[in-house]
Amino acid sequence: MAVQDVAETARRLLHVPLFEGLSLDTLAQIVSLSYPKQANAGDFFFNEGDQANEFFVLTAGRVKLTQLTPDGQQIVLRLIGPGDAFGGVGAFGDPTYPISAEAVETASALAWNSATMRLLLETQNQMALNALRFVANRYHDLQRRYRQAMTERVERRVARALLRLVHEAGRQVDKGVEIDFPISRQDIAEMTGTTLFTVSRLLSAWEERGIVKSGRQQIVLTKPHALVAIAEDIPDR
Amino acid sequence: MAVQDVAETARRLLHVPLFEGLSLDTLAQIVSLSYPKQANAGDFFFNEGDQANEFFVLTAGRVKLTQLTPDGQQIVLRLIGPGDAFGGVGAFGDPTYPISAEAVETASALAWNSATMRLLLETQNQMALNALRFVANRYHDLQRRYRQAMTERVERRVARALLRLVHEAGRQVDKGVEIDFPISRQDIAEMTGTTLFTVSRLLSAWEERGIVKSGRQQIVLTKPHALVAIAEDIPDR
DNA sequence: TCCGCTGTTTGCTCCAGCGCAACGACCAAT
DNA sequence: ATTGGTCGTTGCGCTGGAGCAAACAGCGGA
Numbered sequence: 001m002a003v004q005d006v007a008e009t010a011r012r013l014l015h016v017p018l019f020e021g022l023s024l025d026t027l028a029q030i031v032s033l034s035y036p037k038q039a040n041a042g043d044f045f046f047n048e049g050d051q052a053n054e055f056f057v058l059t060a061g062r063v064k065l066t067q068l069t070p071d072g073q074q075i076v077l078r079l080i081g082p083g084d085a086f087g088g089v090g091a092f093g094d095p096t097y098p099i100s101a102e103a104v105e106t107a108s109a110l111a112w113n114s115a116t117m118r119l120l121l122e123t124q125n126q127m128a129l130n131a132l133r134f135v136a137n138r139y140h141d142l143q144r145r146y147r148q149a150m151t152e153r154v155e156r157r158v159a160r161a162l163l164r165l166v167h168e169a170g171r172q173v174d175k176g177v178e179i180d181f182p183i184s185r186q187d188i189a190e191m192t193g194t195t196l197f198t199v200s201r202l203l204s205a206w207e208e209r210g211i212v213k214s215g216r217q218q219i220v221l222t223k224p225h226a227l228v229a230i231a232e233d234i235p236d237r
Numbered sequence: 238m239a240v241q242d243v244a245e246t247a248r249r250l251l252h253v254p255l256f257e258g259l260s261l262d263t264l265a266q267i268v269s270l271s272y273p274k275q276a277n278a279g280d281f282f283f284n285e286g287d288q289a290n291e292f293f294v295l296t297a298g299r300v301k302l303t304q305l306t307p308d309g310q311q312i313v314l315r316l317i318g319p320g321d322a323f324g325g326v327g328a329f330g331d332p333t334y335p336i337s338a339e340a341v342e343t344a345s346a347l348a349w350n351s352a353t354m355r356l357l358l359e360t361q362n363q364m365a366l367n368a369l370r371f372v373a374n375r376y377h378d379l380q381r382r383y384r385q386a387m388t389e390r391v392e393r394r395v396a397r398a399l400l401r402l403v404h405e406a407g408r409q410v411d412k413g414v415e416i417d418f419p420i421s422r423q424d425i426a427e428m429t430g431t432t433l434f435t436v437s438r439l440l441s442a443w444e445e446r447g448i449v450k451s452g453r454q455q456i457v458l459t460k461p462h463a464l465v466a467i468a469e470d471i472p473d474r
Numbered sequence: 475t476c477c478g479c480t481g482t483t484t485g486c487t488c489c490a491g492c493g494c495a496a497c498g499a500c501c502a503a504t
Numbered sequence: 505a506t507t508g509g510t511c512g513t514t515g516c517g518c519t520g521g522a523g524c525a526a527a528c529a530g531c532g533g534a
């Protein structure tokens with residue numbers, strides 16, 4: 001990477017939670033140890049069970065982090081966007097990836113060798129603390145979603161998933177807020193522990209009520225507040 | 238804490254994942270900054286929403302980490318034993334506890350003020366790395382359980398919960414392996430996202446098949462392999 | 475020994491959501 | 505314009521598990 005590129009990239013990464021509080025010089029040094037990685041829609045940065053040789057920070061696009069059950073059913077644990085780190089297990093000691101990372105649309109990331117990242121964590125206390133906070137945040141978020149998965153019916157879970165998607169990747173359009181990347185009924189089903197048929201029935205019912213407008217791999221929330229009411233189990237008034 | 242106590246306690250905590258790789262001297266210093274805390278069965282170390290002022294390492298007994306839903310339903314996120322750390326969020330930046338910690342039986346812990354622990358993490362890189370690994374392990378474990386919660390029926394989830402309980406706190410007895418602390422049907426229901434009635438029906442059916450033997454707040458797995466078959470959805474042979 | 479409380483058991487009914495099937499719509503390539 | 509493949513829709517039947525009720529069992533205190 002050209003020196004100017006390193007400096008420019010470092011500047012753009014200052015806001016990334018993992019690098020918060022690092023000086024620009026330190027960050028430039030870290031960036032100079034990285035290399036770019038690209039994936040087209042449907043391609044994988046890594047697969048579950050692969051040797052955990054690389055660590056990533058997403059710089060563009062969307063990636064879904066998935067797990068398979070032993071009998072081949074897939075679930076989406078999380079959908080991440082630019083600035084998110086993923087694939088860090090190799091730097092902490094696990095030899096293989098416990099999840100897969102699949103690009104939902106063309107995606108770019110910076111990658112570091114896991115051994116390099118481990119050295120950085122060992123020598124940069126601020127990085128270790130940032131990583132700790134980052135993982136702790138992810139853990140708390142998953143605790144809440146686990147509780148929701150355990151106690152809520154499918155309609156609420158799907159409503160929540162849509163709200164979260166527009167919160168993370170929503171684009172204002174004429175009619176409401178659109179999820180700003182292609183997303184199928186199957187994707188939503190995998191995020192919420194149901195089937196594409198149930199998601200389809202829910203979206204059709206909500207479309208009839210004017211709550212959403214959807215097409216093939218495309219969803220607009222036309223009445224987000226109505227979905228909030230469903231998600232929070234607040235009675236219609 | 239008397240100097241001899243500190244040294245003795247430090248020696249006993251060398252195996253705790255959070256303190257791995259620390260010298261005995263360093264650990265003694267850390268222990269000298271702690272103070273003991275005790276809770277009787279049913280008492281709480283802290284409640285969800287409390288100011289996160291303290292960090293804990295459990296030294297004796299069992300504690301369940303729980304969350305409430307907005308409408309008052311409780312789930313058990315995890316049941317921890319001696320050597321486990323809990324309540325760390327205050328050291329990483331969150332102001333309040335996202336979970337509650339309730340003693341299942343008389344329990345003892347060492348506690349540190351959150352500001353103290355934050356300082357230790359900032360100055361002890363090895364501690365920060367240990368904490369990172371610890372939280373990452375918890376996160377991966379919860380990812381797996383989330384996937385299981387999303388994709389498995391209640392019988393499998395309850396079977397898994399029992400297997401995990403004896404794995405973590407099982408005591409060999411005449412007839413099999415007993416869960417070594419009092420645990421109600423309601424507790425198991427809260428761990429597995431179901432109701433005490435469903436747990437009761439499952440345990441009764443399993444008792445009829447000779448898989449378990451149970452009493453009031455007491456469970457012995459008499460045929461753990463049969464529960465493994467249920468948990469893993471392996472057909473009866 | 476008795477009583478009150480807590481925990482457990484079991485029966486019955488109902489329904490949310492899955493499985494399966496069949497069909498329709500949309501998109502891209504020819 | 506047509507075609508084949510992919511994605512989405514909708515109907516229907518079935519069942520796992522929740523909700524509710526009622527009764528029983530066990531335990532600890534008086």
